[in-house]
Amino acid sequence: MAKPAKTFRPKARVPKGLRDVAAPQVRAEAEMLAKIRAVYESYGFDPLETSAFEYADALGKFLPDEDRPNEGVFSFQDDDEQWLSLRYDLTAPLARFVAENYDGLPKPFRRYQSGPVWRNEKPGPGRFRQFTQFDADIVGAPVIAADAEMCMMGADVLEALGIPRGDYRIRVNNRKVLDGLLETIGISADAEDRTHMTVLRSIDKFDKLGRRGVELLLGDGRKDESGDFTKGAGLKAEQISVVLDYVESGLALADADRAAVLDGWRKVVGTSAIGIEGIDELAEMDALFSAAGYGTDRIEFNSWIVRGLGYYTGPVFEAELLMEAKDEKGNAVRFGSVGSGGRYDGLIERFKGIKVPATGFSVGVSRLQAALALLPGANDDKQSDVVVVLALDAANMAGYQAMTRELRAGGMRAEIYLGGSGMKAQMKYADRRGAPVAVIEGEDERAAGQVTLKDLILGTEVSREITDNAEWRESQAAQITVPRADMVEAVKVILARHGLLKTDGLHRS
């Protein structure tokens, strides 16, 4: 007895950490990108697009002791066995591009670029394996004014996106200051050194874990809420107290006075040459910020900003949102950093063997968008502006198409109902679709040379007062009948009443 062969049905599902993005969010992101681009353009940056994947060695993510790329990046082998990796940021590809085209580029070279990047990590709320970044970088700029400009531009970007001053902060530190700190407590300046890395990571967590948590991480280690244990840096008590002194010195002054913060740091790392160099750089940035009128309500110096350990060599900065928000369940949400950057003088050296100084700023578009969506009022339903022309008579499709064409020529978005159902379903479709207007031309209207226009927005309002069905139907809520020739103008009047009539070439949203 042969069993009927089972048809294989794949499970329809989006891969973990990836997502489908619906219309409102696609539009919101496009709008956000346009605003960021305008700021970058105004600072003189030019666009550049590089490919989505690169040779893995060019991205610099090969595991040192194995012949395959780092697990954090998505990689595959080409037909010639060479490893390719999806880009995990836009900076590494820029370094490759500059190295490859070095002689033909103006130096300094300013470029901006946006696009998706991919990281093979555990996804979390607001954290995906594909997300969008929008970077601006200056390559071949050794002067500290370049870093200062990046910070100020970061502030300008956030304000251009409508985030009020005071609701965000650009937080700035300098890797040289951190190196100086480690030097003063006798820890190797080598960024590859285990203790060096552990200490910096601990400092980075001050914001999250507080003084006590950082103290534990610097010492023996810390147990988290689930009972899992994180091994610490194993510092001695005196060393820990120096680090905590540094982190906390000037913390109270962080948003009051940048110079005072630097004074505090100078006391802790004043014996280290590299530390002093870092502080002097920050002092120069402070002077530039102040001269340009960027106070601590926009840019502050902050001791726990560390950034990744990979390639930063000088000033580092993060853009953080300070306002409170609640998620769907009413829990307070911390946004974290929505942008970051810093100086990376060694990245291009990997390719060219010569030092090419560079600094840049990167907006985390996906996370910023997720954050803004949680703000009150962000998810108010936006009224659609698509006019739906009902197709009541299959034999008259050409006539409905003509109506639709006229509406489009009149500057409106319009579509014909192209499903197979009757009038009731068509009205329901228009409602679902969020259409403001339904255009109805049945046999009666056509015979009379008329069309019926139904104002669906007004109809919804009217329906709130009507509980009786007969009344609702007889009232023919909010509809008018006009001569066919006047259709376009009449639809415009209804759209204008609801503020949906386009006045320029841009799509309103």
Add this chain to the structure above:
RNA sequence: GCAGCCAUAGCUCAGCUGGUUAGAGCGCUAGAUUGUGGAUCUAGAGGUCCCCUGUUCGAACCAGGGUGGCUGUACCA
């Protein structure tokens, strides 16, 4: 990666110590309504109870393994 919790209809969930045809609300489809989205009423569709193996006369429920999700933590260029 490590640790904890969780997995039943499209969604949110109920399902007593293992016992026949697994339920609710919302949503969806249709009818009441001859040409009208809302409201109301009625009817209908929709489930490999995450997967595999085991225990048992019998498993949505118990055990082991797997997969997926959430939370914390680590990593984060």
